[in-house]
Amino acid sequence: MSAYLSIENVGITFKTDKGSFCALDDVRLRIEKGEFISVIGHSGCGKSTLLNIVAGLLQATEGGVLLEGREVDSPGPDRAVVFQNHSLLPWLSVYDNVRMAVDKVLSKTKTKAERHDWTMHNLSLVRMDQAKDKKPGEISGGMKQRVGIARALAMEPKVLLLDEPFGALDALTRAHLQDSLMEIHHRLGNTVIMITHDVDESVLLSDRIVMMNNGPAATIGQILKIDLERPRRRVDLAADPHYNLLRAEVLRFLHGHAPASHAA
Numbered sequence: 486m487s488a489y490l491s492i493e494n495v496g497i498t499f500k501t502d503k504g505s506f507c508a509l510d511d512v513r514l515r516i517e518k519g520e521f522i523s524v525i526g527h528s529g530c531g532k533s534t535l536l537n538i539v540a541g542l543l544q545a546t547e548g549g550v551l552l553e554g555r556e557v558d559s560p561g562p563d564r565a566v567v568f569q570n571h572s573l574l575p576w577l578s579v580y581d582n583v584r585m586a587v588d589k590v591l592s593k594t595k596t597k598a599e600r601h602d603w604t605m606h607n608l609s610l611v612r613m614d615q616a617k618d619k620k621p622g623e624i625s626g627g628m629k630q631r632v633g634i635a636r637a638l639a640m641e642p643k644v645l646l647l648d649e650p651f652g653a654l655d656a657l658t659r660a661h662l663q664d665s666l667m668e669i670h671h672r673l674g675n676t677v678i679m680i681t682h683d684v685d686e687s688v689l690l691s692d693r694i695v696m697m698n699n700g701p702a703a704t705i706g707q708i709l710k711i712d713l714e715r716p717r718r719r720v721d722l723a724a725d726p727h728y729n730l731l732r733a734e735v736l737r738f739l740h741g742h743a744p745a746s747h748a749a
């Protein structure tokens with residue numbers, strides 16, 4: 486049976502000044518519609534490379550990616566990406582940053598008034614409707630990430646690709662945004678692939694955690710199913726023995742795959 490999103494035997498070799506470098510080898514993953522997948526692994530193991538292949542920003546040299554049975558070979562609005570360093574246009578307001586994406590993707594299917602309402606709806610999903618007239622320079626890092634997420638959601642992507650979306654934020658803002666993302670995922674049932682370095686974040690948010698071996702020729706080392714009931718509340722989970730068991734499993738994997746310089 487074919488999966489909603491299928492990463493089929495993906496490998497990629499980069500040409501560098503020192504010769505060719507195989508970053509990923511034989512990565513296989515089948516993702517169901519509505520699944521929340523986290524990808525975790527040590528720095529340089531190929532997480533962003535994998536996400537960029539799914540986004541269509543990089544071309545695999547082996548295998549490929551299928552979304553609803555169709556091969557992904559270029560970027561498209563069906564796969565929206567949110568990067569760690571919010572990529573808002575500084576000269577546009579919060580509203581216009583989202584509206585521009587809405588106009589680009591939905592101008593044929595929604596009227597002008599509907600596109601306005603849709604822009605406002607997505608800004609309110611991330612609680613940024615009140616700040617709609619501000620410029621990116623006038624809002625905090627966490628607020629910029631919210632707008633980036635609103636912009637991605639507003640494109641109604643089939644798959645939301647998040648590359649360490651909260652990596653640059655302080656712990657409190659990060660926790661707020663994780664809660665917002667969980668709530669949005671619960672309400673909309675998006676299919677999500679999120680790269681993270683944060684073990685707690687991966688266990689809290691995911692249906693499955695994909696743990697990557699170190700490169701070169703990195704591949705998936707282990708996949709952990711997170712069978713914790715939803716909705717999940719971080720305060721309850723902190724004392725939940727099963728949560729702590731899952732968390733320990735991820736930590737064990739990462740410790741067992743620590744690069745030589747990190748192994749104490």
Ligand SMILES: Nc1ncnc2c1ncn2[C@@H]1O[C@H](COP(=O)(O)OP(=O)(O)OP(=O)(O)O)[C@@H](O)[C@H]1O
Pocket residue numbers: 499500501506508526527528529530531532533534535700
């Ligand atoms: N365009 C490129 N040319 C050559 N090598 C590359 C290229 N892009 C990535 N690499 C190499 O591929 C490997 C994987 O890089 P990637 O950025 O995907 O890792 P990552 O797991 O996302 O790292 P981090 O967690 O630090 O962001 C690294 O060794 C990197 O140096």
